[in-house]
Amino acid sequence: MKQPILIASNNQDKSQELSAISALFGLQAVNYQTVAATKFQFPEETLDYGQNAQQKAEFIWQQLQQSYPVLGDDSGIHLDFLPNRFNEATKREFAKSSQNHVTYLLQLLEEAPLERRGITMVTHLVLRNYRGIYHATGYLTGHVALQAMGTGGFDLDRIVISTGFQQTLAQLSPMVRMRLGHRYQAMTHLIQQMR
Numbered sequence: 001m002k003q004p005i006l007i008a009s010n011n012q013d014k015s016q017e018l019s020a021i022s023a024l025f026g027l028q029a030v031n032y033q034t035v036a037a038t039k040f041q042f043p044e045e046t047l048d049y050g051q052n053a054q055q056k057a058e059f060i061w062q063q064l065q066q067s068y069p070v071l072g073d074d075s076g077i078h079l080d081f082l083p084n085r086f087n088e089a090t091k092r093e094f095a096k097s098s099q100n101h102v103t104y105l106l107q108l109l110e111e112a113p114l115e116r117r118g119i120t121m122v123t124h125l126v127l128r129n130y131r132g133i134y135h136a137t138g139y140l141t142g143h144v145a146l147q148a149m150g151t152g153g154f155d156l157d158r159i160v161i162s163t164g165f166q167q168t169l170a171q172l173s174p175m176v177r178m179r180l181g182h183r184y185q186a187m188t189h190l191i192q193q194m195r
Helices: 012-024 049-063 087-095 101-108 174-180 182-194
Strands: 005-007 029-031 070-079 118-129 132-144 160-162
Touching (some): 005 012, 012 029, 012 070, 012 174, 012 182, 049 070, 049 118, 070 087, 118 182, 132 182, 174 182
Parallel strands (some): 005 070
Antiparallel strands (some): 070 118, 118 132
């Protein structure tokens, strides 16, 4: 059996999503803690998606003595109404509020006109293995709904409506939601590079 790819993240929801996406490409990906049997504290993040993703991958690659391929990820959102907030500082922006992400974002966009509720979700993936480093990016564009709808998916899926759709991501089937997602798009580009 081929070695699994280790996901360099302490976010279990993100790890589950990346594992499910990897399986669609015939790859086995598991959270690094499956092998390490411990939880590492990752180095401080920068304000650069690609650098953060690579830093995570390199960190676990070194911690586990280069014995497994490692996948690092960094994600964020860009909002039309608030162009100078979130972006590469998305994690820090959400950390400012004690509210859940959905409530916080809906409040920030309360005064936004319908035509300014656009959102772009972005993911940078970096795979580190014995051959080197592979870097890919994926995007999902759409707009933020006026209220949360649906029960599927994670986090912002209940308020993001992908371009060309009428329903939130949380209202779509798991397979449709996954294939529309920014992480799926990034993985597609990553696999293309590795072939």
